[in-house]
Amino acid sequence: MIIKGNSQAGIVLGNSFxxxxxxxxxxxxxxxxxxxxxxxxKVQSFISDEAEKQGFNGRFGAGTPKISDGSLLFxxxxxxxxxxxxxxxxxxxxxxxxSPLFTGAAGSGESEIRKWIIENDFLxxxxxxxxxxxxxxxxxxxxxxxxNRKSDRRKGKIRLVNGVSFFEKMRKSxxxxxxxxxxxNMKALINLYSCIEPDENYIDFDNSDFGYKKITIExxxxxxxxxxxxxxxxxxxxNAELRDTETVPLxxxxxEYFKREVLPYVPDAWIDESxxxxxxxxxxxxxxxxxxxxxSSQEIMKEIESLEKNITxxxxxxxx
Numbered sequence: 001m002i003i004k005g006n007s008q009a010g011i012v013l014g015n016s017f018x019x020x021x022x023x024x025x026x027x028x029x030x031x032x033x034x035x036x037x038x039x040x041x042k043v044q045s046f047i048s049d050e051a052e053k054q055g056f057n058g059r060f061g062a063g064t065p066k067i068s069d070g071s072l073l074f075x076x077x078x079x080x081x082x083x084x085x086x087x088x089x090x091x092x093x094x095x096x097x098x099s100p101l102f103t104g105a106a107g108s109g110e111s112e113i114r115k116w117i118i119e120n121d122f123l124x125x126x127x128x129x130x131x132x133x134x135x136x137x138x139x140x141x142x143x144x145x146x147x148n149r150k151s152d153r154r155k156g157k158i159r160l161v162n163g164v165s166f167f168e169k170m171r172k173s174x175x176x177x178x179x180x181x182x183x184x185n186m187k188a189l190i191n192l193y194s195c196i197e198p199d200e201n202y203i204d205f206d207n208s209d210f211g212y213k214k215i216t217i218e219x220x221x222x223x224x225x226x227x228x229x230x231x232x233x234x235x236x237x238x239n240a241e242l243r244d245t246e247t248v249p250l251x252x253x254x255x256e257y258f259k260r261e262v263l264p265y266v267p268d269a270w271i272d273e274s275x276x277x278x279x280x281x282x283x284x285x286x287x288x289x290x291x292x293x294x295x296s297s298q299e300i301m302k303e304i305e306s307l308e309k310n311i312t313x314x315x316x317x318x319x320x
Contacts, residue, residue: 015043016034016074016077017040017043017046017047017070017073017077018043018046018047020059020077022081025081026081026082026083026084026090027081027082027083027090028083028088028090028091029090029091029092030078030081030090030091030092030093030094031092031093031094032074032078032092032093032094032095033094033095034070034071034074034094034095034096036071036096036097036099036137036139036141037068037069037071037097037099038069038070038071039067039068039069039070040067040070040073041067044067047060047064047073048064051063051064058080059076059077059080060073060076060077061076061116062076062112062113062115062116062117063109063110063112063113063116064109065103065104065108065109065110065113066103066104066108066109066110069099069100069103071096071097071099071100072100072109072110072113072114074094075092075094075100075113075117075144075146076113078092078094078146079092079117079122079146082148084148085148085149088149089147089148089149090147090148090149091124091145091146091147091149092144092145092146092147093143093144093145093146094143094144094146095129095141095142095143095144096141096142096144097139097140097141097142098139098140098141098142098284100114100144101126101142101281101282101283101284102281102282102283104279104281105214105279106212106213106214106277106278106279107214107277107279108279111279111280111281114210114280114281114282115211115278115279115280117146118158118207118210118211118280119207121150121155121156121207122146122147122148123144123145123146123158123207124145124146124147124150124154124158124159125143125144125145125158125159125160125161125193126142126143126144126145126158126159126160126161126282126284127142127143127145127161127163127189127192127193128140128142128160128161128162128163128164128284128285128288129141129142129143129163129164129181130163130164130165130166130167130179130181131164131179132176132177132178132179133167133177133179133180133181134176134177135174135175135176135177136175136176137176138176138178140164142284145193153196156206156207157204157205157206157207158204158205158206158207158209158210158282159193159202159203159204159205160202160203160205160282160284160287160288161189161192161193161201161202162200162201162202162288163185163188163189163192163201164288166181166185166188166189167179167180167181167182167185168180168181168182168185201288203287203288206251208250208251209249209250209251210280210281210282211249211250211278211279211280212247212248212249212250212278212279212280212281213247213248213250213254213276213277213278213279214245214246214247214248214276214277214278214279215245215246215247215248215254215258215271215273215275215276216243216244216245216271216272216275216276217243217244217245217246217258217262217266217269217270217271217272218238218239218242218243218269218270218271218272219238219239219242219243219266219268219269219270220236220237220238220239220268221236221237221238221239222239228268236270238272246258246261246262247279250278254271254276255271258271
């Protein structure tokens with residue numbers, strides 16, 4: 001920032017988690033590219049203490065992710081600095097790897113944070129970027145766009161943008177960086193993010209499309225006479241070895257799913273509703289997957305025969 005002529009007044013040295021350099025400040029726009037998969041064990045006690053004591057009055061009220069990846073802590077920190085909607089609101093853009101999209105089962109810290117973000121209608125779009133954009137890693141990355149001032153047409157919606165093919169090859173690679181996004185690519189991505197005309201490179205979803213219920217399926221424990229064992233209240237005792245789970249889309253009725261997908265195969269099963277959890281994940285790649293048919297064996301054989309013929313001709317030229 002200093003090299004580009006920006007004031008150093010906005011630069012604060014310290015750990016963003018334990019030393020909030022912009023405490024009590026709010027911003028109209030926030031951009032961030034935090035380190036991927038950064039461990040936060042050294043500040044675990046500080047973060048856990050703030051989350052427990054301050055809740056949503058602090059920065060980490062939605063929960064904490066696993067120690068090995070603090071990505072969603074960076075995002076919560078930024079959300080805490082949003083201007084209230086009544087005062088104009090804010091917009092955030094943050095670059096992540098794929099992990100924050102789906103890591104963590106229902107009830108985990110990661111899933112609870114995604115749940116809070118999506119159910120509060122903060123997430124506006126996720127843009128999948130080309131791989132090999134960074135000097136030190138070739139992994140795929142994603143831009144999350146968040147806002148608490150969504151336009152009416154975006155409210156309750158999340159747009160996934162498939163931007164993986166919008167890049168130019170570099171003449172000379174820099175470490176793992178072999179691709180770059182040109183000005184034209186950038187304009188195309190912005191258009192996909194903002195346009196209303198149909199395009200194969202974006203899909204609009206309802207917020208609830210990314211939610212699901214994780215239900216626990218129990219089956220009875222039988223005695224030696226083949227009858228279900230009962231507890232003191234007369235309820236069937238579950239067989240822990242036969243316990244299973246099912247993932248039910250949030251838009252689908254759990255009981256209807258259970259009748260259709262479970263009971264026909266295990267008619268003695270039931271749902272332990274006390275263990276049902278709601279989770280959220282964004283399986284980005286699944287929505288843009290295109291099946292490429294395998295080549296036929298005949299086609300492959302013809303190619304092999306052609307290669308063998310070419311090799312034979314080359315050998316003939318060599319030994320002349």
